[in-house]
Amino acid sequence: MTRFLPIALLAGCLVLGMGSSAHAAEPEQTLSRPKVIIFDVNETLLDLAPLKKSVGQALGGREDLLPLWFSTMLHYSLVETVSHEYHSFGEIGTAALMMVAETRGIELSYQEAKKAIVTPLRSLPPHPDVVNGLRALKADGYRIVSLTNSSSLGVETQFRNAGLIDLFEKRYSVDSVKKFKPHPAPYQAALEDLGVQADEVLMVAAHAWDVAGAKNVGLQTAFIARPGKVLYPNVAKPDYVVSDLTQLVKVLRSTPAR
Known part of the structure; x- marks a missing residue:
């Protein structure tokens, strides 16, 4: 097993x-x-370089926060797996970006967070x-x-x-x-x-x-x-x-x- x-x-x-x-x-x-x-x-x-730039812009120029966002996204994908929930990786990534923004006192809407991730990921x-x-x-x-x-x-x-x-x-x-x-x-x-x-x-x-x-x-x-x-x-x-x-x-x- x-x-x-x-x-x-x-x-x-x-x-x-x-x-x-x-x-x-x-x-x-x-x-x-x-x-x-x-x-x-x-x-x-x-190469995630374009995503790093996009996420940084969404977080007020904080490109250094990309590792925190990425690890938060992976963390909650595992949380969903072990708790038998499922949202797409894009949905989890958007939620994770909003969480990082909130911890840093940065205002970020769901649509803004989604655009910052989905658009660069596609290319x-x-x-x-x-x-x-x-x-x-x-x-x-x-x-x-x-x-x-x-x-x-x-x-x-x-x-x-x-x-x-x-x-x-x-x-x-x-x-x-x-x-x-x-x-x-x-x-x-x-x-x-x-x-x-x-x-x-x-x-x-x-x-x-x-x-x-x-x-x-x-x-x-x-x-x-x-x-x-x-x-x-x-x-x-x-x-x-x-x-x-x-x-x-x-x-x-x-x-x-x-």
């Missing part, structure tokens, strides 16, 4: 803006080449390594899919605007199970639909809580150490730690086929 990750897991891994993790690429044990690679979307593939640019990295992985024969806490419609719009739509076989959202990562259900639903075993799949994310959730289900995991991202030390380490998709491609090319 899969063990559910405790809320305490997020305490050390949702904080943004800290120093980067070490960039060691090799796994601690020999792994078989995965058949499928699942990618997280926001921050892993897409986030990919990180510089993403397009070539994905193309290389597809050329190497991997099935490429995504799994996000965002809505199905939201990620489709993001991928179209970022020029990534044709690089993915499938796009999975927590909409289907109404439980947010790192709960086991989203990962398990993707595995079932793909028709593969957990150890045949590699989950790639720039969030320690996401790779921890995937590892908990039995997936191979790769942590992309985007600037400001660090690992949570109280859970099992991911199988790979890389600086970007370019390095991930190189590492996987040295992994033996199953």
